[in-house]
Amino acid sequence: MAVRRLLARLELPTDTVSLARYLIGKLLVRELPEGVASGRIVETEAYVVGDAAGHAYRGMTRRNRSLFLERGRAYIYLAYGSSYMLNISSETPGIGAGVLIRALEPLEGIPIMQLNRGVERLRDLARGPGRLAQALRVDRSLDGLDLCQEGSLWLGRGDHEPGEIGQSIRIGISRDADRPLRFYLRDSPFVSGPRSFTE
DNA sequence: TCCGCGATTAACT
DNA sequence: GTTAATCGCGGAA
Numbered sequence: 040m041a042v043r044r045l046l047a048r049l050e051l052p053t054d055t056v057s058l059a060r061y062l063i064g065k066l067l068v069r070e071l072p073e074g075v076a077s078g079r080i081v082e083t084e085a086y087v088v089g090d091a092a093g094h095a096y097r098g099m100t101r102r103n104r105s106l107f108l109e110r111g112r113a114y115i116y117l118a119y120g121s122s123y124m125l126n127i128s129s130e131t132p133g134i135g136a137g138v139l140i141r142a143l144e145p146l147e148g149i150p151i152m153q154l155n156r157g158v159e160r161l162r163d164l165a166r167g168p169g170r171l172a173q174a175l176r177v178d179r180s181l182d183g184l185d186l187c188q189e190g191s192l193w194l195g196r197g198d199h200e201p202g203e204i205g206q207s208i209r210i211g212i213s214r215d216a217d218r219p220l221r222f223y224l225r226d227s228p229f230v231s232g233p234r235s236f237t238e
Numbered sequence: 239t240c241c242g243c244g245a246t247t248a249a250c251t
Numbered sequence: 252g253t254t255a256a257t258c259g260c261g262g263a264a
Contacts, residue, residue, distance in 0.1 A: 102260065212245055
């Protein structure tokens with residue numbers, strides 16, 4: 040198994056779009072009582088400053104305050120009453136923006152993820168933001184966590200350069216819907232949405 | 239307080 | 252391809 044090395048905050052681009060692209064190919068590591076579950080990030084979306092689709096658009100609230108932290112923090116919320124969404128804060132403190140993690144290629148702890156998800160098929164473990172959170176048992180209790188510090192959830196360096204990165208409009212939003220702010224690993228079967236609109 | 243609405247998913251036809 | 256489930260948030264009153 041590849042060495043898991045923590046990503047330092049200084050390695051993370053400050054700019055939201057740059058961060059969304061940078062995170063493709065990086066590792067997301069979850070430490071649970073029964074063991075480690077991890078995966079390679081294969082799909083992200085940027086929710087930039089001044090973005091009408093972003094949760095920070097109307098200012099800071101109790102729910103979205105983690106988006107305004109220094110880059111590399113977790114912002115987690117519940118969508119549709121049933122699915123948790125994991126985001127990583129971007130920009131500088133006081134600026135509300137972040138990157139949604141939409142899909143992982145499972146690497147370690149696959150049996151743990153299978154139990155958490157209640158499905159066997161590798162491709163269905165973390166393809167989609169809600170599935171990903173369920174596979175890694177991510178919920179609001181992790182909101183605000185520093186992902187640049189070893190702990191229950193953290194970001195790791197990938198062991199090689201990612202392949203070709205595609206770009207498209209974001210999935211499932213209505214406002215600011217035409218902006219090409221979704222990034223994904225072009226050849227990965229673990230990507231959730233369409234693979235058209237490639238750059 | 240009330241009410242409409244999702245950065246989704248799974249189970250349908 | 253279509254649709255119901257589900258509930259916290261936040262804007263309106």
